[in-house]
Amino acid sequence: MGNTLVIAEVHNGALRKATLTAVTFAKKAAANEGGAIFGLVVGSGVGAVADDFRRFGLAKVFVADNAAYQHALATTYAAVVAEVVKENGVTLVTATATAFGKDLLPRVAAKLDAGMVSDISDVVDGSTFVRPLFAGNALARVKVSSTIKVVSVRGTAFDAAKPAGNAADVVAITSAPADAVGTTFVRFDETKSARPELTEAQTIVSFGRGLKGPENIPIVEKLCDALGAGLGATRAVVDAGWVPNDFQIGQTGKVVAPTLYFAVGLSGAIQHVAGMKDSKVIVAINKDAEAPIFKVSDYGLVGDLFKVVPELVEAIIKAKAS
């Protein structure tokens, strides 16, 4: 096998932690097949990101630092990735399946005439990977026959890599292309939140239509505050416009696996469960004892959330203090 390239995701001038799960995947793949693991940082003013990324047991970190790369446009970035792949004997290209990775990697695969496997959860060998599909109701072993393979990694299936070995050499890429293929960045409207980001949160409180309306969101927010939790939601309430899409947990939103997951006033639709069933401990609160969410929860409490959740907030504050 050739070398493996891990594409770093840069967020607010820093290395996004999600990238480190792709590093762990790369190490697992390379342990089977050999070859070096390289990192690639693309952006503008990303020297510090490269300096951070080099600590994680990589052979080299390529850095393409150019004002034209300030925004992560898939068109521009795909050309940079393809060039680094071709010039460095890379046969496995990977990133974590975040919105960034999902947008970029298929374009990279098409450019390199490579087969791509999305959202993999395990490695069988150098060309065979495991991925969930059908809303998590099946796992498939998927084989890639092209020489170059592109893989996006399900962040919840791999631990974040820890700093290891000597810091890698940083190699500047100066001649990479910068054609945005008719694409211009206009603006980014950030979702402001003081709570932990869902894919990194240790505890998540998630709610559904049982909350009755967006005016009742403060009820679950108080539970978040008591637990230091991130706030998630079902597709139904995102669809109804109560919260931004960024809050959505499920097959078509974010896949999460926190230590503790509270499902409040949500029934447990197949597509929601697909995004949270790997959580370590699941607590369900629902007034309907027959709700499917109780089939996947470790602790179920049948009751009216409007009464139960405020009590729970008080009890948790007390329990944490004692």
Place this chain on the structure above:
Amino acid sequence: MKILVAVKRVPDTTVKLKLKPDGTGVVTDGVNFEVNPFDVIAVEEALRLKEKAGGGEVIVATIGSKDATQQLRHGLAMGADRGILVVNDDDNAIDADVVARTLKAVVAKEQPTLVLVGKQSPDGESNQVPQMLAEHLGWPQATFASKVVVAADKASAEVTREADGGLETLSVRLPAVISADLRLNEPRYASLPGIMKAKAKKIDEFTFESLGVAKAPKVTAVGFFAPPERKAGAVVASVEELVNKLKNEAKVLG
């Protein structure tokens, strides 16, 4: 404005599918099929853009068995003008790249100003086709769209995207590929007159051979197996019991 929408026939997304005992796939006997819900959103957006532009044509295209004609008819009943079926009897014999290359051949025939596609399907969940198609065409891409505004001169579109941590807005030159996300619109239901009219609308059939596309997948599923089942746990009687168990049994409350 001419818009091509790619749609996919998928099993009912509300049904929990079971694995075949021999691990070759999932059981779809007795399961209803529908249009990928994200593709329905793409069809709706195409219809609205055509209405806004004051004219044009919306073409729905799919790759699938003859049964997929039903899904094309759904798009036609919503208001699309005509359909294209590329006949394929074995979904396992193609991958996202073959789909993207096939759609590229359809685009070459039809020369649309815009291609709209759902961001991902609920069965294969790959989320690859729109991006691959854009690259194969050398066009811009705007994935996970929650808002599309086409400029008056139809030379560009401003697309708001569901990114991690917020909304990103891009301007893309047309023609381009846009993938639809959940909040792009609220799709209309097919009306009875729409359903009646759809029966008379034209569906052209092609084969991979007639489009000059090699059915040569690079990615193949070699086996399916069941994920570990999560066992239902205990029902607790009170908040007090719940907190006690979280603290002392699960040890997840610090």
